Amino acid sequence: MFSRDRWDEILEALNANKFRTLLTAFGVFWGITILVLLLALTNGLKNGVTADFGNFATNSMFIWTQQTSKPYKGLPKGRRFNFKLDDVASLKNDFPQLKYVSPRNQLGGYSGANNVIRGTKTGAFQVNGDYPEFIKQQPMDIIQGRFVSYSDINAKRKVCVIGTGVVKGMYDKGERALGTYIKINGVNFMVIGTFKVSNSQGDKEEDANTIFVPFTAFGQAFNFADNVGWLAVTAHDNTNITSLKPQIIESLKSRRKVHPEDDRAIGNFDLAEAFGRVNGLFSILSFVGYFVGALVLMSGIIGISNIMLIVVKERTKEIGVRRALGASPWTIKSQILQESLILTILSGMVGISFAAAVIWGLNYALDMNGPVENFANPSVSMSVVFIALFILVVSGLLAGLIPANSATKMKPVDALRIE
Amino acid sequence: MGANSLHVLKGINFDVKEGELVSIMGSSGSGKSTLLNILGMLDEADEGSYTLDNVPIKNLNEKIAANYRNKFLGFIFQSFNLINYKSALDNVALPLYYQGVNRKERVEKAMYYLDKVGLAPWSHHLPNELSGGQKQRVAIARALASDPKVLLADEPTGALDTKTSHEVMELIQGINDDGKTILIVTHEHDIARMTKRIVNLKDGVIIDDNFVEQIRATQYV
Numbered sequence: 001m002f003s004r005d006r007w008d009e010i011l012e013a014l015n016a017n018k019f020r021t022l023l024t025a026f027g028v029f030w031g032i033t034i035l036v037l038l039l040a041l042t043n044g045l046k047n048g049v050t051a052d053f054g055n056f057a058t059n060s061m062f063i064w065t066q067q068t069s070k071p072y073k074g075l076p077k078g079r080r081f082n083f084k085l086d087d088v089a090s091l092k093n094d095f096p097q098l099k100y101v102s103p104r105n106q107l108g109g110y111s112g113a114n115n116v117i118r119g120t121k122t123g124a125f126q127v128n129g130d131y132p133e134f135i136k137q138q139p140m141d142i143i144q145g146r147f148v149s150y151s152d153i154n155a156k157r158k159v160c161v162i163g164t165g166v167v168k169g170m171y172d173k174g175e176r177a178l179g180t181y182i183k184i185n186g187v188n189f190m191v192i193g194t195f196k197v198s199n200s201q202g203d204k205e206e207d208a209n210t211i212f213v214p215f216t217a218f219g220q221a222f223n224f225a226d227n228v229g230w231l232a233v234t235a236h237d238n239t240n241i242t243s244l245k246p247q248i249i250e251s252l253k254s255r256r257k258v259h260p261e262d263d264r265a266i267g268n269f270d271l272a273e274a275f276g277r278v279n280g281l282f283s284i285l286s287f288v289g290y291f292v293g294a295l296v297l298m299s300g301i302i303g304i305s306n307i308m309l310i311v312v313k314e315r316t317k318e319i320g321v322r323r324a325l326g327a328s329p330w331t332i333k334s335q336i337l338q339e340s341l342i343l344t345i346l347s348g349m350v351g352i353s354f355a356a357a358v359i360w361g362l363n364y365a366l367d368m369n370g371p372v373e374n375f376a377n378p379s380v381s382m383s384v385v386f387i388a389l390f391i392l393v394v395s396g397l398l399a400g401l402i403p404a405n406s407a408t409k410m411k412p413v414d415a416l417r418i419e
Numbered sequence: 420m421g422a423n424s425l426h427v428l429k430g431i432n433f434d435v436k437e438g439e440l441v442s443i444m445g446s447s448g449s450g451k452s453t454l455l456n457i458l459g460m461l462d463e464a465d466e467g468s469y470t471l472d473n474v475p476i477k478n479l480n481e482k483i484a485a486n487y488r489n490k491f492l493g494f495i496f497q498s499f500n501l502i503n504y505k506s507a508l509d510n511v512a513l514p515l516y517y518q519g520v521n522r523k524e525r526v527e528k529a530m531y532y533l534d535k536v537g538l539a540p541w542s543h544h545l546p547n548e549l550s551g552g553q554k555q556r557v558a559i560a561r562a563l564a565s566d567p568k569v570l571l572a573d574e575p576t577g578a579l580d581t582k583t584s585h586e587v588m589e590l591i592q593g594i595n596d597d598g599k600t601i602l603i604v605t606h607e608h609d610i611a612r613m614t615k616r617i618v619n620l621k622d623g624v625i626i627d628d629n630f631v632e633q634i635r636a637t638q639y640v
Contacts, residue, residue: 005516016504321500324461326489326517326565329481408481413461416500 025347027300032351035293044378129218145193165208308403320415340400445620493562552583
């Protein structure tokens with residue numbers, strides 16, 4: 001179908017009126033550019049907002065205790081209570097769908113009072129008591145050494161893994177941190193690793209100023225016994241944590257002697273639900289992108305259709321001559337169709353390339369000027385490019401259909417008579 | 420077309436043998452162009468039959484008609500009807516393109532016919548770089564390119580001055596001398612006199628049909 005002769009024929013015809021061809025092509029070029037850019041910007045917004053979730057495993061929730069609001073089994077209302085370590089074991093046991101159940105405790109805090117001393121240096125850092133699984137829920141890059149291990153947990157070793165901010169605050173430049181001791185609330189911990197959180201937005205500084213110690217050592221050193229501050233629970237990929245939530249909370253209530261209908265006793269934050277809501281918002285936004293882009297593209301296509309109609313009209317006599325020379329109606333039709341198809345695809349490709357260049361420019365500017373809130377890495381996937389190409393092919397054919405039909409509607413004898 | 424039909428031809432009966440050079444004459448409205456269009460399969464007769472090279476031409480759909488036109492017929496028009504964005508060579512090669520001849524052979528054949536009409540040096544010129552006579556000669560080369568049975572010329576000299584007309588007629592006579600059958604529609608007597616047979620049409624009927632002594636165009640050139 002696309003022999004070289006066909007190409008020559010088509011390019012000759014398109015070249016015959018370059019300026020008009022160019023103007024016509026611009027409509028489609030613009031349409032596809034806007035389509036791709038809209039999708040890229042939507043994606044950028046999405047990337048920016050989802051980065052706010054950090055790279056915490058999204059199929060997760062956090063559970064903590066609050067005050068009871070109902071008396072139950074002889075216990076008064078307004079009671080404070082804690083989760084215990086054995087709650088973790090029983091959760092793991094009762095819910096095989098759960099991938100990780102991490103009990104967590106926290107001490108001090110970012111921009112709190114100084115709680116860490118090393119030699120003459122002091123600093124205020126957030127100290128977390130954690131289990132080894134935690135690094136899988138919130139991925140971080142271990143720069144040196146290692147993260148907390150189960151043997152640390154079992155032996156209640158006083159070791160710690162410190163963030164880059166801590167290294168900066170407590171050590172001289174170039175000084176080796178591994179194997180040294182820092183004093184947290186008066187207790188010495190040996191540094192066994194340093195980390196940085198790779199992909200976090202906004203909380204970078206806070207994340208860097210964090211110290212992880214084994215949960216058990218934390219409890220012993222800071223008098224938390226086996227109390228658990230809160231739980232970070234992650235379900236396996238095939239189970240939605242939101243659907244498990246009521247059962248988990250019910251189980252915890254019965255273990256902690258809380259009235260089953262006491263909704264205030266246990267607080268939670270469902271990351272999956274929040275993430276899903278944001279994702280839903282962005283599906284709608286990309287739909288809007290497609291919709292608006294397609295509409296703009298459509299006006300470009302109508303432009304092509306329009307100009308092809310004029311071209312056919314202008315070339316009525318030429319078409320008559322071609323038919324007198326032996327061109328079959330289908331030959332003429334397919335030539336008109338291919339002209340419109342090629343015009344559409346070519347201008348579309350240029351549009352996609354142009355949009356790609358703009359996106360590259362945006363990314364370059366973002367890289368140069370540092371991150372912008374709620375906007376990161378605007379981009380489109382290859383599948384969007386293929387969808388755009390598909391739309392172009394279909395619309396090119398649509399644009400050529402009416403003109404192609406009108407080209408062969410007239411009898412050759414009438415076409416030849418036109419001056 | 421339209422509600423009012425008009426009977427242009429009212430019973431035409433004639434035969435053209437191979438190798439003849441026939442002119443069809445008549446005032447405007449006499450039906451000579453309609454006759455040529457029917458012969459050229461650009462138009463269809465309401466009744467009657469038409470046989471070309473022992474092939475009955477009937478029940479044509481556009482596809483078959485296009486195929487027959489391409490194989491059997493070469494057209495020469497009053498206004499040349501060259502495609503203005505194609506070079507002389509490409510114009511001549513166009514019927515061959517529709518025959519599905521490959522590119523190399525097409526160029527060879529087109530060059531051959533361009534040479535035959537004396538325009539080989541102009542092969543890469545666009546039509547608007549050629550004079551009227553040259554354009555008509557390109558058109559003649561194009562009509563010849565597919566090696567048709569019959570050449571149909573509709574007022575081939577209508578847009579040319581006398582001298583150029585005679586040059587074109589000389590070329591047409593030469594082609595006829597090589598054995599090609601040619602029909603020419605004209606209303607100019609001197610052009611008609613250069614053919615071998617004159618058919619006179621009036622109001623859709625043949626009023627006379629005579630073989631004549633051919634006047635060679637070379638006498639004028």
